[in-house]
């Protein structure tokens with residue numbers, strides 16, 4: 401069992417252990433006096449792990465209700481949240497009760513948002529089952545949904561009371577989603593940990609996945625504990641994401657996954673940093689090789705002009721400028737504010 405303590409406003413632990421999904425009831429019982437638990441999950445994960453989770457919760461005496469939504473980012477909207485509220489209200493969930501988010505990042509973000517807003521906030525537990533959710537989205541308390549105008553435009557900061565990570569669930573995760581999660585894993589090495597980056601280069605991440613998960617959540621924990629609401633250091637977690645989001649937007653979030661777009665974004669921004677004399681020479685080559693090793697693309701057909709234009713509409717712009725995350729070298733990152741009108745010149 402590996403435990404990572406997160407010292408945010410409401411502190412909590414992240415437990416990493418093979419098979420913990422089937423034991424989740426015990427952990428939740430220790431943390432809460434709840435009578436009822438609503439498990440929110442998507443249609444794919446429900447077939448694989450829902451029964452196990454429900455059995456474990458019922459064994460501990462919880463009254464359990466399940467809420468299943470159709471898998472995929474298309475479901476990450478306010479209609480799905482409304483359906484969740486109906487389930488919670490019909491089940492007469494009170495402020496003392498608990499929501500369990502069982503699934504990938506879409507489930508975690510939505511169940512977390514339902515928990516943040518139902519009855520002005522109830523407790524929730526994350527049981528992340530995709531690599532992206534295990535290394536990134538289940539930690540840090542960002543919850544929310546997409547609007548037709550863009551991704552994650554409505555949401556709240558709401559920390560879980562625990563995160564239970566079962567690396568065994570990755571055995572059923574399709575390869576494409578594993579690669580997607582690897583983009584975030586590589587990002588952590590780039591921004592904070594050169595030794596970890598080197599290990600990813602030398603070894604196969606799948607063979608030491610518990611170490612990979614623990615390292616990533618520890619880095620995220622450190623960053624989030626110092627800057628819970630993204631006013632400073634937390635922005636570093638967006639390395640590769642400014643251009644990555646721009647690429648996703650150009651393709652209308654179809655045909656290119658988040659991880660693929662972030663991989664291209666990391667390579668492009670690192671190359672721009674090298675050209676500007678900010679980033680150590682050879683850094684882009686290292687990131688490129690590592691992305692290719694994990695099946696991620698390193699270039700895209702969209703033009704830099706299109707990317708700069710799409711980035712200007714990013715929700716993270718501040719007036720006429722945007723904070724870019726740049727590397728001095730692998731493991732050493734910083735943010736630099738750049739005027740949007742200078743972005744194209746910088747990345748060109």
Ligand SMILES: NC(=O)c1ccc[n+]([C@@H]2O[C@H](COP(=O)([O-])OP(=O)(O)OC[C@H]3O[C@@H](n4cnc5c(N)ncnc54)[C@H](O)[C@@H]3O)[C@@H](O)[C@H]2O)c1
Pocket residue numbers: 442443444445448471472473476503504505506507509529530531532533536537538539540541542543551552569570571572573574577580
């Ligand atoms: N809150 C945050 O800090 C944060 C950070 C990064 C990303 N996100 C969000 O995360 C979402 C992406 O997460 P994701 O890639 O996990 O997407 P997802 O939740 O849609 O999961 C990807 C796919 O894998 C399936 N799946 C999940 N676990 C499985 C398993 N163990 N076995 C088989 N299939 C499984 C799902 O059903 C889905 O089809 C985006 O909406 C993004 O905005 C949030």
